[in-house]
Amino acid sequence: MKFNSVDCTVQTSSLKNGVNSGIYTLILNDIDWNIDNVKPVDTEGTLTIFVEVNGDNIICSGSLDAVFSFPCARCLKLTPFEVLEEIYREYTVNESSSFTDANIEYVEIKHGVIPIINAIREAIILSIPGKPLCSPDCKGIHYIT
Numbered sequence: 001m002k003f004n005s006v007d008c009t010v011q012t013s014s015l016k017n018g019v020n021s022g023i024y025t026l027i028l029n030d031i032d033w034n035i036d037n038v039k040p041v042d043t044e045g046t047l048t049i050f051v052e053v054n055g056d057n058i059i060c061s062g063s064l065d066a067v068f069s070f071p072c073a074r075c076l077k078l079t080p081f082e083v084l085e086e087i088y089r090e091y092t093v094n095e096s097s098s099f100t101d102a103n104i105e106y107v108e109i110k111h112g113v114i115p116i117i118n119a120i121r122e123a124i125i126l127s128i129p130g131k132p133l134c135s136p137d138c139k140g141i142h143y144i145t
Helices: 117-127
Strands: 009-011 018-027 044-054 057-065 067-071 078-082 087-092 104-106 113-115
Touching: 057 117, 087 117
Parallel strands: 087 104
Antiparallel strands: 009 113, 018 044, 044 057, 057 087, 067 078
16 A cells, blocks of 8 residues: 555555555654644654555545644643544545435545545544643743743
């Protein structure tokens, strides 16, 4: 399976029917995450991806082992968090399919790539703690000296 680690795409010509898999090192600062206030903490992350091809349907799943940061809810200091959510997205190459699931995206096969960046972004966003704190006893922005 051929994977472009800068734009997070999989070449469809490199896929065979059944399960395709790979483990890739991502240079986190080279990728446009386009997520407000979220920055990579580490320079590298490890993407483990499984791409199952069954006719017109393609299912991508996997995980990203990486640490990002988000502002503390009290003092705004950047606070690290791990990506804990799984990556999951369904694709179809059949444009005439009726989409009933928000997780299904149409992939135009003539471009020859499956963009999985949105599925990875979603896993990062879902991993942000509901109320990220730099420490449990953070007193907030008014107490910073």
